[in-house]
Structures are given as structure tokens and as C-alpha cells.
Amino acid sequence: MKFKGWVCLSVGWITLFLMGIDLFVVSPLLPFISEAYNVSSAMTGWMVTVFAVTYALFAPFFGWLSDKNGRRAMITFGLLLFVMSNILTAFAPSFFWLIVSRILAGLSVASITPLIYAIIGDIAPANRTGTWLSIVVSGHLTALWAGAPFGTLLEHFLGWRSVFVVMAMIGAILAIVNFNTWKYASKNDLTRNLLAGNLLRILGSVSVTTFWAISMYALYVYLGASLYYENRFSATQIALAITFYGIGAVLGSLISGQLTDRFGERNISKVTLIFLILILVCLGIFFSSGDWIYFFLFLWALVGYAGFTSYQARLAVEYSNERGIVMAWNNTALYIGITIGSMIGGYVITKWGYPSLPYVCSIAAILSFVLSTQKVKERKKEAVVSDS
Template identity: 75%
Template sequence: MVTVFAITYAVFAPFFGWLSDKKGRGFLITCGLLLFVVSNVLTGLAPSFFWLIISRVMAGLSVASITPLIYAIIGDIAPPNRRGVWLSIVVSGHLMALWAGAPLGTLLEQFVGWRSVFFVMAAIGAILAVVNFQTWRTIPKKHTNRNLIQGNILRILGSVSVTTIWAISMYALYVYLGAALYSENKFSSSEIALAVTFYGVGAVLGSLTSGQLTNKLGESIISKVALLMLTINLVAIGILFSSGDWVYFFLFMWALVGYAGFTSYQAQLASEYPDERGIVMAWNNTALYIGITLGSMIGGYVITNWGYSTLPFACAGLAAISLLLSTQKVKEIKKEFV
């Protein structure tokens, strides 16, 4: 169920991004929320696993037309000198939802059953559909027949490849963090939960603070400095992973600089691609999902062959590659497209 959802999202997000650049984003976001309602009602009523799969495909389609377009429409309407802050708020909200959603759903399921959880989500989706329709209906729609990606596809793919490598460097370690803390540090369940909490707080703070720094110093500078600090911090984690309570601090800093870089890079993409913002944000979200998937695979391979202690150093190398790609991308744009 999770796989078909993720694949559907990754495949169709670029299409909805392209369509939103041509026809407007608000209407597509509202339609996506209505489809979200239908898909969750279908999941709650599903009489068989086949219908569960169909409902998750529909859910993947709905989210593909919501999440990247929210990033894009915020990039459209935010004042240029406040774009970083506005996007950082959206990213931090997204992050908190990712962490809070699963435990809240699990808790709710204990009281009302798993089917009712999806009916609750459908009801929330219906409310959000009304709110978003009212919010975005005054945003002017775009109508253009111009091929927005003609001559830009390699540039776009090069830009979002930075996000893919960044996601691998973050999630190759994060996916196995609990197992690594148990294996290397003999952490208890409560200590692992505390470590993940430090990581989560760092991620939210990193996302929020990067918006202010981005507006003051520029998106490109903050994203590159954050990637450099991410590389250094992952090396430090590799060296000091078994140093006891210090690991909490390094996990906090890892998430802080990691998500500061992600948020500032989102703002950088929104600034660099004003006419293709929907396409680029959609491709960037697809790149993120690809990176998360590859990260879990690469992390498992490294652990199997070289053990947990090697993984932070491998992730540091990937973060350095992401930094190199971001620098090279700017040079290529100036040389070939300006």
C-alpha cells in the first residue's frame, strides 16, 4: 500500500506541476483535496485488498496535486524578500505532520478502529478543500501555450539531483538510526525515542531559522553553508557516535543543518525558476522521494557489508557530493543559459 502510494506520487507530481504552470495552481489544489476525501472514504469502506490498493493509488494522485503545488503557490505569492520565511513555515509544517501523523493515527486506531481513522482524514480533507478554495480563488490563473520545459529539462534535472543526493545522505542513516543506537550504544527504547525527539526538534528549528537567514544572506549562500556543515556534522557523528549523551547534541545539529539546507534550497529553486516553479517544485518532491528510497537501500547495503559505524561517513561523502553538485549547477547555468 505504501509502495503504490509513493510510486504514484513520484510519477504524477511532475505532470501536475507542469499543468499548474499552464492553468493555475489553486483549482488543482482544491481538486486534489476532493480526491483525497474520496480516496480515504474508499480506503475506509474497502471490502478487499484490491480496493485498498486502488484507494492508495487515488491517494497518491491527490497528494501529487497538493504538496508540490503548495510549495509553488507560496513561491508565487510571497514577497521576494519574504519568500524564504514563508517557505520555511510550509516546510516546518510538513515536517511536523510527517512525525505527528503516524503516532496520532496509531493512537486514534486504538479507540475507533483503523477504518474510522480514514473517515476522520476524509472529513479533515473536506474542510481543507473548502478553506483552500476560498484562499486561492483570487489568485490569477496562468494560461500559456508555451513549452515551459523546452531547453530547460537538463537544467531542471541537474538542479533537483542536489535534493536526491541530499535525501540519500539524510535518510540512509535516519532509517536505521534506532537500530544503530541500540546496536552501538545499547540505548533503551526510551533513550532512542529521546534521540529521535532531539532530531525532530532540530529539523523544525532548522527549517524555521533558515527562512530568516535566507532572506538576509541569500538562498544560495545558506544552502551551500548548510550542506558544508552537514558534511562536517556527519563526520563528527561517525567519530563520536558511541560517546554517550553527546550523541543527542550531534543528532540535533545534524537535523538542524540538514533541514536548513533543504528549506533554503527550496527557496533557491523558487527564485531561479519563476516561470517553471510548479514543474520544478514537483520534480524536486519526486527527487526527494527517490532519494529517501535509495537512501534506505544504500543504508542497508552499507550496514550489511561494513556495519553501522561506517554509515555516517558514507552519508558525509554523499552530502559532500550534494554540495559539489549545487556549486557545479550554478556554474553551468551561468555558462549555458545566461
Template identity: 60%
Template sequence: MIYSNIIHKQSNKQIHCLWVINIRINFKDTVYLLTGWLTLFVIGTDLFVMSPLLPFIAEEYEITPAVAGWLVTAFSLMYAISAPLFGWLSDRKGRRLFIVLGLFSFSLSNFLTAVSPSFAMLITSRILAGLSVASITPIVYAIIGDTALPERRGVWLSTVVSGHLMALWAGAPVGTLLEQFLGWRSVFISLAIIAAILSIINFRVWASINKVHPGEAQRKGNTIKIISAVSVTTFWAIAMYALYVFLGTGLVLYNDFSSSELAASITAYGIGAVIGSLSSGRVTDKIGARIVSIFSTAMLIGILVLLGFFFSSGTLVYFLLFLWALIGYTSFTSYQARLAEEFPETRGMALALNNTALYIGITLGSMLGGYIIANWGFFALPFICSGVALISSLISTKRRG
């Protein structure tokens, strides 16, 4: 009887210890995810808030909107060029260093944006911002991929991606509202302060995670293979953004949307993007990143065709925009999880190149969209984007990892 009581007490102690350990692990996981989510939300807000602020910036510096648009171009080009370098370095030197330094320089660049006395200095500050973000965004994806258990990687990546997408319909509108009360410079002062705080938080949170792959493992990484893999994202981005860039124009001209209706349609798109990103993680972890990425990209072909046929259908377009973003960002998020799974030794490089491919696709998409509208009209655009999505789907299906 005494022996039985001792065994029972030992068993209870073991259960209690396991319970405490489980709570600590869950708390730590929550901190990792929340840190990654907040970091990408702030980065996304900086990216998406620039568009609605451009008219105010152009007015203050007495330049045309087209010239002001170079602020976005300079940012994007610097990001696309430098992201692979930081991804490569993070695979060798560790992720934490570059995330923290990136957030510190991002804070500085936003402060310079806020106090720039000339347009030349403003452009310089956005170049620094693009360089900074290149050392943050893909490396946050990589460190989350390093940290998550294989069976939870899809959920973790989809969660932090949702932070970036949330900025599209939450962060940017808040920034625009702040401009109305305190001026556009206040937006960048706020971002600078928040980024400085986040640099300290990231320094503390990732202190125990500084994964560096040995040189032998690095040599196994095939750069050509990675470039081939991320071409899927380039064609995906062309298919999505060739239409998205001119979405407002199409809705106003061919659906006679008012400003409030236009805002509601973009909100429907943004909500679809966030839900698609979050839900894809759980599905990916259950049935596999490859299957989800292939299936969702194939569905993207169909939804773009539907948009082409029913774009002028009035209120139905809200649902179609929601569905388009839901499917599109399920495809993007699941493919990121697939890359993280297929290139474990060079995860930083693979995800950085994937982000470069994304920006290249966005740039090419905006150029293609303008050309198509000028030569064949707006209604040809969804169908051509569907054809580009087909190319992305074929490459994704053919790839074996």
C-alpha cells in the same frame, strides 16, 4: 492656519488608510500561510502515520509486515511518477484547480483506505492517495512561491515546509494514539473529513491567485536544466534517509535504547527538522538562498562524520540527531527557495520535479542503507552518507542558476 489644519487632517487620513491597508495585507498573508501550513500538515500526517500503523494493518489482513510495506511503496511510486505532470499542468492551467481537486481525491482515497474490505482495495486506495498528494504538495510550494514577495519568499516557504515536518513528531503520534482507542481505520476517516474541509478552504483562499504563465515564458523553461538542478535533492535525500531509515535499528542495537529513549531521540530529530526549516527562511531572505543552501549542505558532510564517530556515545547522540536534522532541513528548505527563485516561469514544474527527486532519493537511500549494513555493518553508514552529501554539495556549489 486653516490651510495647515486641512493638510494635517489629510495627512492623518492617509496614515489611517495605510494602516488599514497594512492590516488587511498582513491578515491576508497570515491566511495564505496558515492554509498552506495546515494543508501540508495533514498531508504529512497521512504519510508519516502509515509506518506505526503497518503492524495493525498487517495483523487485520493476515499478511506479513513486508507485504504491508507495499502500501508505502505504492504511494511513493505514484507520487514520484505523477508529481512532474501536475507541476507542468499547474504552470499552464493555474495552481488552485489542482490543489482543490487533489484534496478532494485525497479525502476520497483516505475514506477508501478506511473501509477497504480487502488488501487489494487497500493498495488501490494508497495508489490514489499518492496521485492526490502529487497534485497538492509541490503545487502548494509553488503557489506560496508565487504569492510571496521576493524578499519574503524564503520565510514563507520555510513556514509551509514546517507544517509537513511538524507531522513527523506531532501528527503521526496523535494518529497512533487515536488507533489505540478507535482502531487504525479511524485515523483515515479523520484525515478524510479534515481533507474535505481543507478542499473548501483552499478553494476560497486561493480564489484571487490563479497565476498562469504565458506560453512564451513556458518555452523558456529548460527541463534538462531543472532535472540537473534537482539532482542536488536526490543526493541530499540519499545522504539523509539511508541513515534515517535504519536509525531506530542502530540506536536499539548499539546504544541499547529503550522504547521511550528511542521515541525521545526521534522527537529530538523532529524538533531539529522543524527549527531548521523555520530558521532557514529568515536567513535565506537576508543573505540569499544560494549561499545558505551551499553552506548548510557543506555542514551536513561534517555532522554525518560526527555521527559516525559518536553514534554510541549515549546521551550525546540526542544532541547530534537534533543538529543533524537542523542542518539537513536548513539545506532542503533553502534549496527549495533557491529553485523557486531560479525558475520563476516554471516554478510548479521545478518544485514538482524536486519532490520527485526527493522520493527517488528516499527510495535509493533505503536500498543503499540496507546494502551497506548487510555488507559492511551499521557504523560504515554515516561515513558513506557523508560522502553522498559531498556529491550533493559539489553539484550545488557548481550550479550557477
């Protein structure tokens, strides 16, 4: 059983790492793709936009479907669609088909990423849910800082199309591996409408993630530019700063799993949000402090992603019967938060400059904390009613 558990975690980690690579690898390749299809950089940027919008729209549908019909078939379907979409991206005869390929890629990842979270929540031992989820989440977070170097390296030696060919080949292997790995994963036997009376409560719960994402990405999207203009960092220093951030994110996710299983999902998710607020304020104070920024970026990611992972575990426990759709809605909430965060960040730097970003992010973290506290109280009230 122990060996089987490590197999499941390894497959989940690698699958989410590949999904993360597909998400983060496109941005550094945009100049080469723009040149290949003779279109502007703004036009090629739609590759990222249509992927994100498709993912956000369809993830809840696939989550709902997996709660009713099982996750194994949906994950396998998603990986096969992932293979097809990346082959089409590599060999698209026109820019139109390139955009179509990224829509299909968004569909494929929407039917994989949240369902991996859900199926790990399904099979994890009752007292190890946090640890198991933290391990697979770290796969996605590792891609956050490994995706760009991976794509840039392959492009340098083999051209940008090779990146998508390699991902398609790995995806084909993972389709077979996932199909066999989740063979004995339990299926939800409920035949009732899983959304009946729960949709508003679910949306309220995942709104915590939306404000968390704003608190992280309103600054992260503009991090490179802010370090350049406010700290006069070179390209090497900016890369080092992002590496510190990436390491903090992975460590935060892994540490969070252990703490969550020991002290409880609700406690850790709330405590990490409190620390996130404080660290963002400190980040604002020391924003132009030179080398100290590395330390605070590391702490910011460490605490921030510890909070994200612990909240994922909390949702998995509180919505055990609707785990697939809740994880999917939570991922949609994440993308909405990233989008809103980038818009807010752009407005803030225009009005008040880069040093104001951490303080604005801290306000979003406060709102996330307040929503998190309210949802806990509501759940307790429901538990009292059900017990009576």
C-alpha cells in the same frame, strides 16, 4: 495584506501537515491492517510503496499542469481525491481495494504538496520567499514526528480505520478552505511550452535534492535499529532521540527562511551543505557515545533541513516561470533519494555495520554540494549570455 498573508501561510501549513500525516501515519498501523485483511506484513508494506511510487511518477505532471492552468483548481481537485482515497482506505472491502486506495492517495498528494510550495512561492513578497516557504515546509516536517503518535493514539481508542476517516473529514474542510484561499493567486500567463529546452537543466538542479535525501535517509531509515544495537537504547530512549531529530528539523526549516531572506538562497543552501558534511562526520565519530547522540541528531536535522528549505527557496527564485513543475520534480527527486538512500543504508549495514552509515551519508552530502556549486556557475553563465 499582512492578515491575508498569515491566512495563506496558515492554510498552507495545515494542508502540508495533513499531507505529511497521511504519509507517516501508515507505518505504525501496518500490523493492525495486516491482521484485519489476513495478509503478511510484507504485503501490507506495499501500501507505502505504491503511495511513494505513484507520488514520484505523477508529481511532475501535476506541476506542469498547474504552471499552464493555475494551481488553485489542481489543489482543490487533489484534496477532493484525498477525501475519496482515505474513505476507500478506511472501508476497503478487500486488500486489492486497499492498495488501489493508496494509489489514489499518492495521486492526490502529488497534486497538492508541490503545488502548495509553488503557490506560496508565487504569492510571497520578493524579499520574503525563503521565510514563507520555511513556514509551510515546517508543517510537513512537524508531521514527521507527530504522524506516528497521532495514528497510534487514534487506533488505540477508535481503531485504525478511524485514522483515515478523520483525515478524510479534515481534507473535505481543507478543500473548501483552499478553494477560497487561493482565489486571487496569480496564474502563469505563459502559453509556450514550459519545458522547452529546460528539462535537462531542471533535472540537473533537482539532482542536488536526490543526493541530499540520500545523505539524510540512508541513516534515518535505520536510526531506530542503529540506536538499539550500537547504543543499547531502550524504546523510550529511541523515541526521545527521534523527538530531538524532529525538533531540529522544524527549527532548521524555520531558521533557514530568515537566513535565506537575509543572505540569499544560494549562499545559505551551499553553507548548510558544508556544515551537513562536517556534522555527519562528527556523528560518525560520536555514534556510540551514549547521550551525546541526542545533541548530534538535533544538529544533523537542524542543518540538514535548513539546507532543504533554503534550496527549495533557491529553486523557487531561479525557476519563477516554471515553479510548479520544478517543485514537483524536486519532490520526485526527494522520493528517489529516499528510496536509493534506504537501499544504500541496507547494503552498508550488511557490509560494514551501523557506525559506517554517517560517513557514507557524508559522501552523499559532498556530491550534493558539488552539484549545487556547478549549477550556480551554469546559471551565472546563462545570465551573462542573456544580458549580452
